[in-house]
Amino acid sequence: MTGFLSDLVQYQGLFQMIVVLGxxxxxxxxxxxxxxxxxxxxxxxxxxxxxxxxxxxxIQQDNLLFLWSITVxxxxxxxxxxxxGSRYLTVKYGKKKCLLCNNLLMIVAAxxxxxxxxxxxxEMILIGRFMCGIxxxxxxxxxxxxxxxxxxxxxxxxxxxxxxxxxxxxxAVGQISGQRELLGSQALWPMLMASCGFPALVxxxxxxxxxxxxxxxxMHKGDQEGCKKAIRQLWGEGHHQAEIDDIxxxxxxxxxxxxxxxxxxxxxxxxxxxxxxIVILTATIQLCGINAIYFYTSEVLQAAGFDxxxxxxxxxxxxxxxxxxxxxCSSIIERLGRKxxxxxxxxxxxxxLACITVTLSLQDWYFWMPYCSLCLIILFVVVFAVGxxxxxxxxxxxxxxxxxxxxxxxxxxxxNWLGVFVIGTTFPFIVEGLKHFCFLISMGALFTSGIIVHLxxxxxxxxxxxxxxxxxxxxxxxxxxxxxxxxxxxEDYTFCxxx
Numbered sequence: 001m002t003g004f005l006s007d008l009v010q011y012q013g014l015f016q017m018i019v020v021l022g023x024x025x026x027x028x029x030x031x032x033x034x035x036x037x038x039x040x041x042x043x044x045x046x047x048x049x050x051x052x053x054x055x056x057x058x059i060q061q062d063n064l065l066f067l068w069s070i071t072v073x074x075x076x077x078x079x080x081x082x083x084x085g086s087r088y089l090t091v092k093y094g095k096k097k098c099l100l101c102n103n104l105l106m107i108v109a110a111x112x113x114x115x116x117x118x119x120x121x122x123e124m125i126l127i128g129r130f131m132c133g134i135x136x137x138x139x140x141x142x143x144x145x146x147x148x149x150x151x152x153x154x155x156x157x158x159x160x161x162x163x164x165x166x167x168x169x170x171x172a173v174g175q176i177s178g179q180r181e182l183l184g185s186q187a188l189w190p191m192l193m194a195s196c197g198f199p200a201l202v203x204x205x206x207x208x209x210x211x212x213x214x215x216x217x218x219m220h221k222g223d224q225e226g227c228k229k230a231i232r233q234l235w236g237e238g239h240h241q242a243e244i245d246d247i248x249x250x251x252x253x254x255x256x257x258x259x260x261x262x263x264x265x266x267x268x269x270x271x272x273x274x275x276x277x278i279v280i281l282t283a284t285i286q287l288c289g290i291n292a293i294y295f296y297t298s299e300v301l302q303a304a305g306f307d308x309x310x311x312x313x314x315x316x317x318x319x320x321x322x323x324x325x326x327x328x329c330s331s332i333i334e335r336l337g338r339k340x341x342x343x344x345x346x347x348x349x350x351x352x353l354a355c356i357t358v359t360l361s362l363q364d365w366y367f368w369m370p371y372c373s374l375c376l377i378i379l380f381v382v383v384f385a386v387g388x389x390x391x392x393x394x395x396x397x398x399x400x401x402x403x404x405x406x407x408x409x410x411x412x413x414x415x416n417w418l419g420v421f422v423i424g425t426t427f428p429f430i431v432e433g434l435k436h437f438c439f440l441i442s443m444g445a446l447f448t449s450g451i452i453v454h455l456x457x458x459x460x461x462x463x464x465x466x467x468x469x470x471x472x473x474x475x476x477x478x479x480x481x482x483x484x485x486x487x488x489x490x491e492d493y494t495f496c497x498x499x
Contacts, residue, residue, distance in 0.1 A: 010236040011235055013234045016210075017210045017234060018147060018162050020206045021099075021146055021147050022162055022165070023199045023202050024102075024103055024200055024202065024203025025139055025140065025143030025144075025163065025203075026163045026167040027166040027199055028106070028136065028199050029170065030167040030168065030169065030170025030172075031195075031196060031199070032170075032174070034174030034178070035174035035175075035177060035192055035195075036072065038174075038178025038189075038192070039178070039184070042189040043068065043125065043189070045186075047059065047064060047068070047122045050122050071125060071126060075129050075136070076133060076420050076421045077130065078129070078130045078132065078133020079133040079136050079137035079417045079420070080417040081134055082134040082136065083138065083409075083414055084137075084414060086138050086410055087261070087407050087410045090142065090406045094212050094216060095145060096210075096211075098138065099142055099207060100204060100208070102135050102138050102139050103203050105135045106132065107201060109128045110128070110132075110193075110196050110197025110198075110200070112124050112127055112131070113128030113194055114193060115190075116128070125193070132196060135200075144160075144163055144397060145406065147163060148160050149213035149215050149216065149402070150214065152235060153462065154462075155334075157333040157394050158334060160398070161326075161330045161390030161391070161394055162330060163390075164389040164390035164393055165329070167389075168325075168326040168389075169323055172316070176316065178192060180309075183195065210233070211233055212226070214231050217230060219403075231244075259403050259407070261407060262407040265408060265411070266411075268404075270469075271472075271476070272475075272476050273456065274400055274408070276456075277456070278399070279411075279415065281342075281396060281449075282392075282396075282419070283419065284388070284392075284449040285388065285416070286416065286419035286423055287423075287446075288349060288384065288388065288442055288445060289353055289380075290381070293356075317378075318378055321378050321381060322385045322389075324382075325381070325383075325384075325386045326386075329389065329390035330390065333390060333391060333394060333461075334461065337459050338394050338398070339453060339457055339459045339460075341388065341390070342387065342388055342391045342450075342453045343450050343453045344387060345383055345387020346388060347446070347450045349384060349446050350442075350446035352380045352383065353443045353446070356376045356377065356439060357437060357439045359373040359376060360373055394460070395457070395460060398465070398468060400465075402465075458472065
């Protein structure tokens with residue numbers, strides 16, 4: 001506890017920046033995903049009313065469902081476009097400038113959606129959702145990279161896992177705000193839709209007071225003084241020579257300071273297994289069953305005989321459980337390590353899905369079986385947030401050098417958004433055909449991924465990027481000659497932030 005308090009004092013600039021990045025980053029996405037559920041009936045009613053006023057007759061049910069599905073899915077299309085352009089924008093303008101401009105885009109999108117009811121235009125909702133998707137697609141990889149580059153090595157896992165925490169926090173705040181007693185009412189839903197502009201405004205106002213990431217300033221801008229100033233602001237006064245040595249070693253191993261393109265990264269044999277890992281981790285998040293679990297929550301609660309309003313509150317309790325679990329992940333990730341959380345999390349989640357499948361099959365036989373299903377669902381969400389939820393983000397940041405990180409995150413983000421679109425399109429048909437046995441697909445994915453992580457993923461806890469790269473080189477080159485990283489830095493380069 002004493003060590004934590006001393007770190008809190010010394011690294012107060014770092015903790016403040018983590019909060020600023022989180023509010024305008026994954027918090028924003030979690031909020032939009034969860035709050036949309038509480039606006040669905042109001043938006044459908046608004047589309048019907050607008051159609052009736054324009055054409056004199058109500059919209060057909062099929063057309064209404066089509067417009068609503070477009071309203072939901074266009075967010076993912078925008079996210080795909082935004083993530084595809086994140087590498088180019090990051091290289092050209094840097095993460096800080098990109099995030100500031102991205103906040104302006106989100107504020108404009110929120111304003112368009114907020115005034116849609118006054119303007120009697122459901123098209124404004126479509127435009128705003130598309131712009132929000134572009135903003136989300138851009139800010140998520142930027143947030144993950146930015147927050148992964150600003151902490152010292154001993155706090156790297158904690159900082160990376162905060163992305164998962166802010167995601168859960170955004171979902172919980174969205175669920176709370178969407179309650180009928182707050183902004184989820186017939187009169188206030190446009191305000192709920194426009195409230196996504198508030199986190200963007202907070203980051204737009206506060207981020208200019210914080211620096212660009214120190215590795216980016218030193219390695220790609222060649223700004224040693226800017227790097228020193230950034231580290232002083234984030235890490236406080238003290239000797240940080242070892243951290244700077246790691247950055248200089250990474251720079252020395254780079255052929256040049258040019259950030260690779262996506263195609264160059266794919267063709268580069270030295271990062272083959274890193275790419276395999278990022279594809280496996282991203283695919284497992286999509287296939288692990290977390291979306292299916294949220295889908296079945298309402299059904300299980302209704303089967304247990306709970307009132308519809310109680311179902312809403314109990315769903316909120318699951319979101320809050322995920323938030324608490326994300327806090328636990330941030331506190332234990334540096335103790336247990338990323339590999340342990342991923343491997344153990346996958347296997348425990350797979351076992352819980354087997355139990356959930358059994359209880360769902362028997363819920364009509366025993367009156368108490370739905371309660372067992374609910375407990376298992378909460379436990380599944382908690383295990384996901386404690387383990388893979390935070391460890392996946394940390395691992396994705398740590399296994400790539402700075403020159404490869406932007407294209408790697410483009411690949412990860414594109415796969416993620418494609419997964420959201422494909423699973424969102426096919427999942428209803430899978431549920432219709434397999435019912436609760438759809439979890440068997442997720443079980444297979446979880447156990448397989450757990451074995452792959454156990455066999456091939458190096459532990460990244462407490463290691464520099466050079467050490468992690470050397471571990472992957474054993475897989476990338478096998479019996480071939482393994483390039484050795486120089487162990488020296490420029491001799492006349494000394495660094496200390498103590499004034």
